[in-house]
Amino acid sequence: MGKTYIIGFPRIGEKRELKFALEDFWSGKISFDELENTAKALKKRHWEYQKKAGIDFISSNDFSFYDNMLDTTFMLGAIPERFRDLNGIEQYFAMARGSRDAVAMEMTKWFNTNYHYIVPELNENMDFKLDATKIISEYNEAKEIGVKTKINIIGLLTYLGLSKCDNGNCYDFIDKLLPLYEELLGAISTLDDEVVVQFDEPILVRGVNDILLSNLKKVYDRLALVSTKIKIAVVTYFEHINDSIATLCQTPIWAIGLDFVHGKENLKSLDIVAKSGKTLIAGIVNGRNIWKNDIDASLDTLNTIAKTVKKENILVSTSCSLLHSPYTLAYEQKMDDELKSWMSYGIEKLDEVSLIAKIFFAGFDSLNGDELSKYNETKDILLRKSTSTKINNRDVEQRLKELKKFERDDSFEDRISVQREVLGYGDLATTTIGSFPQTSELRATRLKFKKGEISEDIYNDYIKAYIDECIKIQEDIGIDVLVHGEPERNDMVEFFAERLNGYGFSSNGWVQSYGSRCVKPPFIYGDISRKGTLGYEWIVYAQSKTDKLVKGMLTGPVTMINWSFVREDIPRSLIATQIALVLSDEIDDLQKNGIKIVQVDEAAFKEGYPLREQNIPEYEKWAVESFKLSVSSARKETQIHTHMCYSEFNDIIKTIEAMDADVISIETARSGNELLKIFKEVGYKQEVGPGIYDIHSPRVPSVEEMKDQILALLEVLPKKQLWINPDCGLKTRKYEEVIPSLKNMVQAVKEVRGY
Ligand code: GLN
Numbered sequence: 001m002g003k004t005y006i007i008g009f010p011r012i013g014e015k016r017e018l019k020f021a022l023e024d025f026w027s028g029k030i031s032f033d034e035l036e037n038t039a040k041a042l043k044k045r046h047w048e049y050q051k052k053a054g055i056d057f058i059s060s061n062d063f064s065f066y067d068n069m070l071d072t073t074f075m076l077g078a079i080p081e082r083f084r085d086l087n088g089i090e091q092y093f094a095m096a097r098g099s100r101d102a103v104a105m106e107m108t109k110w111f112n113t114n115y116h117y118i119v120p121e122l123n124e125n126m127d128f129k130l131d132a133t134k135i136i137s138e139y140n141e142a143k144e145i146g147v148k149t150k151i152n153i154i155g156l157l158t159y160l161g162l163s164k165c166d167n168g169n170c171y172d173f174i175d176k177l178l179p180l181y182e183e184l185l186g187a188i189s190t191l192d193d194e195v196v197v198q199f200d201e202p203i204l205v206r207g208v209n210d211i212l213l214s215n216l217k218k219v220y221d222r223l224a225l226v227s228t229k230i231k232i233a234v235v236t237y238f239e240h241i242n243d244s245i246a247t248l249c250q251t252p253i254w255a256i257g258l259d260f261v262h263g264k265e266n267l268k269s270l271d272i273v274a275k276s277g278k279t280l281i282a283g284i285v286n287g288r289n290i291w292k293n294d295i296d297a298s299l300d301t302l303n304t305i306a307k308t309v310k311k312e313n314i315l316v317s318t319s320c321s322l323l324h325s326p327y328t329l330a331y332e333q334k335m336d337d338e339l340k341s342w343m344s345y346g347i348e349k350l351d352e353v354s355l356i357a358k359i360f361f362a363g364f365d366s367l368n369g370d371e372l373s374k375y376n377e378t379k380d381i382l383l384r385k386s387t388s389t390k391i392n393n394r395d396v397e398q399r400l401k402e403l404k405k406f407e408r409d410d411s412f413e414d415r416i417s418v419q420r421e422v423l424g425y426g427d428l429a430t431t432t433i434g435s436f437p438q439t440s441e442l443r444a445t446r447l448k449f450k451k452g453e454i455s456e457d458i459y460n461d462y463i464k465a466y467i468d469e470c471i472k473i474q475e476d477i478g479i480d481v482l483v484h485g486e487p488e489r490n491d492m493v494e495f496f497a498e499r500l501n502g503y504g505f506s507s508n509g510w511v512q513s514y515g516s517r518c519v520k521p522p523f524i525y526g527d528i529s530r531k532g533t534l535g536y537e538w539i540v541y542a543q544s545k546t547d548k549l550v551k552g553m554l555t556g557p558v559t560m561i562n563w564s565f566v567r568e569d570i571p572r573s574l575i576a577t578q579i580a581l582v583l584s585d586e587i588d589d590l591q592k593n594g595i596k597i598v599q600v601d602e603a604a605f606k607e608g609y610p611l612r613e614q615n616i617p618e619y620e621k622w623a624v625e626s627f628k629l630s631v632s633s634a635r636k637e638t639q640i641h642t643h644m645c646y647s648e649f650n651d652i653i654k655t656i657e658a659m660d661a662d663v664i665s666i667e668t669a670r671s672g673n674e675l676l677k678i679f680k681e682v683g684y685k686q687e688v689g690p691g692i693y694d695i696h697s698p699r700v701p702s703v704e705e706m707k708d709q710i711l712a713l714l715e716v717l718p719k720k721q722l723w724i725n726p727d728c729g730l731k732t733r734k735y736e737e738v739i740p741s742l743k744n745m746v747q748a749v750k751e752v753r754g755y
């Protein structure tokens with residue numbers, strides 16, 4: 001009987017082979033056969049890596065050409081009407097990416113990760129029908145090379161819980177889809193004498209109600225009955241599931257997967273698991289961070305678990321699928337050796353799971369020389385790490401201790417009257433969110449500079465020329481508050497991270513974000529301080545080119561943290577405080593150099609919300625405090641803006657208000673004035689810039705259209721409180737779209753003002 005279990009393995013390839021093959025296929029450079037061959041080779045390699053590491057439970061069907069949720073949609077025949085005249089792989093990719101005649105299905109973030117799944121659209125008229133081909137063939141593929149896999153499938157409750165449906169309640173579809181899941185298990189039961197099927201049910205970590213619990217019971221009671229040849233494991237991750245463990249344990253499933261890294265609370269429910277006699281898949285090695293596992297701490301946790309659950313019923317596992325961590329440190333040749341020694345990517349995590357399991361089950365005596373030295377070395381490294389000067393910065397510590405000013409001095413009412421006078425903008429002031437198109441020439445020039453092919457002077461001149469042009473364009477259009485366009489930034493997090501001590505970068509730490517797209521988040525390993533400046537000089541330069549106001553642009557602490565891998569030795573709240581301090585220094589530099597408006601973007605504010613309601617107050621507290629600390633240096637007359645890439649503020653409006661920004665721009669363009677109503681309902685005081693056109697599409701909205709949009713906004717909030725802007729940054733758009741759109745926007749405002 002095996003002892004080690006991996007929830008899932010990344011699929012994109014250690015050199016992003018799948019990404020490149022997909023993109024070649026989409027652009028017609030390779031055939032589908034060639035794409036499939038790449039996929040086969042990758043799967044084979046991934047199974048072999050896991051086998052070599054001594055993993056007993058290795059997955060199949062964790063592979064996907066795009067996304068597992070989409071695979072499930074495909075498997076169930078839940079094909080939206082607009083794709084029905086297509087079939088096969090063409091239909092599959094059209095659902096993900098859109099086709100000439102049909103817009104793509106929506107995609108959104110997978111729980112609190114940066115992975116995006118394709119949101120199923122269910123309706124009554126769908127002709128659900130099982131297609132198990134992918135699952136069966138992937139199982140057989142592995143079997144052919146001697147790997148007997150467990151089969152990963154998105155659990156029905158999670159699938160439905162993440163779907164969109166006409167009537168709003170997707171659980172109504174259980175009776176239609178459960179028979180298909182049963183049919184699927186029937187097909188799987190013919191594959192072998194015994195097959196393990198893993199159902200992923202992370203939906204449970206968000207908390208449950210009676211309806212969900214009774215559905216949970218019903219689904220797994222029925223699925224467990226399909227065949228005695230099938231052993232069902234229900235796995236959860238990212239949080240605890242204390243409120244559903246008992247129900248799950250009452251079903252006749254074989255195993256239950258719990259995350260003990262992000263869901264420590266799970267430890268409180270172990271007696272229920274023990275009593276049920278079920279196998280416990282213990283998520284011990286963090287599947288979504290990049291740090292070496294503290295083996296002793298993991299052993300402690302396992303030993304604690306073993307006080308309640310019989311050792312022979314425990315499997316050692318990753319906390320979640322390794323999909324959320326990069327592949328291997330093997331290609332990190334440029335990284336500082338000390339930093340690298342602290343890290344562990346996917347493949348290294350496989351070894352950790354094996355080593356921990358070996359020690360836990362068979363004791364230190366069972367280790368061979370290599371294993372023992374690996375254990376000792378890890379221990380050594382972690383000990384040295386805890387006192388490393390790379391991590392600990394006395395000055396930062398001292399400053400935190402002496403910190404006395406946590407927020408701005410004046411109330412919003414006092415600030416805004418001064419600002420209106422000093423800044424002199426009128427009602428319905430126009431502005432943009434910060435970035436202007438990142439042209440291919442701009443990207444190419446930046447790349448040349450990074451590679452050392454052009455000098456810093458030449459690069460800087462290029463950026464200046466971009467800013468000159470950007471300012472001129474905005475002046476010509478007649479926008480009120482200008483931006484510099486962010487040409488110096490590759491990315492709104494990475495740019496700042498590069499200017500901060502305590503931040504590190506990898507060369508191959510890619511993680512899949514959606515489809516073929518991967519991100520390479522920077523990582524925070526130590527105390528944060530500014531190396532030099534955060535680049536305020538570019539804003540000051542832009543301001544020198546115009547008599548109009550130029551708005552400075554920074555990225556807020558929550559967003560910096562959310563889009564980075566972060567250290568685990570101090571709480572996120574403290575990291576946020578450190579980032580806030582450097583931002584407040586930068587804001588001070590900006591205002592000392594004549595900048596009167598600064599925007600602190602918190603694009604990721606909402607996605608940072610905890611999965612569990614009980615953790616929300618704590619998050620909101622530090623998220624708001626760190627924002628207020630970031631802008632605490634702003635003088636009364638310096639106007640602080642923030643921007644959030646959301647439109648739904650109903651649940652968090654009070655928190656947004658508590659951030660106390662003078663102006664917030666938001667993403668309401670696609671929802672008219674509906675979502676703005678909450679601002680009125682709660683008597684929101686500060687100024688608001690609801691996006692009046694959708695920048696996610698190349699479409700140029702007409703003057704009329706934007707006028708209507710503005711008039712609709714005016715039905716909700718007074719013109720004094722409103723700013724007019726697009727709904728997000730323009731960096732992904734082309735100038736041909738941006739210029740006419742902004743012209744129309746300004747014209748629309750003019751016409752409305754004329755009323
Ligand atoms: N200032 C950033 C930009 O305009 C904000 C982007 C974002 O919120 N995602 O690009």
Ligand code: ZN
Pocket residue numbers: 433603643644645646667727728729
């Ligand atoms: Zn945005």
